[in-house]
Amino acid sequence: xxxxxxxxxxxxxxxxxxxxxxxxxxxxxxxxxxxxxxxxxxxxxxxxxxxxxxxxxxxxxxxxxxxxxxxxxxxxxxxxxxxxxxxxxxxxxxxxxxxxxxxxxxxxxxxxxxxxxxxxxxxxxxxxxxxxxxxxxxxxxxxxxxxxxxxxxxxxxxxxxxxxxxxxx
Numbered sequence: 001x002x003x004x005x006x007x008x009x010x011x012x013x014x015x016x017x018x019x020x021x022x023x024x025x026x027x028x029x030x031x032x033x034x035x036x037x038x039x040x041x042x043x044x045x046x047x048x049x050x051x052x053x054x055x056x057x058x059x060x061x062x063x064x065x066x067x068x069x070x071x072x073x074x075x076x077x078x079x080x081x082x083x084x085x086x087x088x089x090x091x092x093x094x095x096x097x098x099x100x101x102x103x104x105x106x107x108x109x110x111x112x113x114x115x116x117x118x119x120x121x122x123x124x125x126x127x128x129x130x131x132x133x134x135x136x137x138x139x140x141x142x143x144x145x146x147x148x149x150x151x152x153x154x155x156x157x158x159x160x161x162x163x164x165x166x167x168x169x
Contacts, residue, residue, distance in 0.1 A: 031066040031105035031136070034089065034121075061085060063092065066105075072096065082113050086124040100129055107136030 041058040044051055059080055063072035075092045077084040093100065106122045108114040114121045115137060126133050152158075159165040 029102050029104040031107060032072075032089075032103055033064040033066065033107040033136070034061050035109060036061040036085070061089065063089065065098075072098070080113065082116065082119050082121045082124055085113065086121050086128070089121070089125070090128060100125075103129065103133065105134040105136055108138070109141050110137045110139060111141075 036059055038057045038059050040055045043054045043056040045054050046052075058076055060074050060076050062074045064070065065072050073092060073096070075085075075088040077088040090100070103125075106125055108121065112120070115123075115135070117123060122133065122135055156165050
């Protein structure tokens with residue numbers, strides 16, 4: 001009796017998963033989410049006939065497509081400007097033959113480079129497409145700012161990337 005109930009439950013889950021998969025293939029619109037960070041990258045520098053390994057800080061942006069949380073890839077723009085970031089995203093998507101025609105939502109964190117109303121990445125994507133897009137902005141970093149400012153007021157400025165200088169830290 002219990003075994004039959006578990007079997008029915010398992011079959012139900014399989015059928016529901018198949019139905020969800022079928023519905024996803026019907027979805028035409030999609031969303032693009034991106035986030036950037038600076039990574040240390042090894043770079044080979046040639047100087048006179050010798051080669052040296054150097055660590056270089058390089059900005060990378062990861063691109064995720066929804067629905068399905070599909071990792072599209074990452075881009076490394078030539079600079080941190082919104083124009084270079086936008087161009088590298090558009091170029092990467094065109095390399096993969098991903099059309100922006102059905103793009104409806106763009107998501108990222110709330111930095112000025114991404115959300116600027118005159119020169120932000122999302123604004124530039126809207127201009128490229130010639131139509132407005134929905135903005136999905138992560139506010140977790142925004143929530144962090146008041147706490148950080150209070151902590152810096154009480155404890156003082158940081159002494160480095162991982163340490164504070166005052167009596168608390």
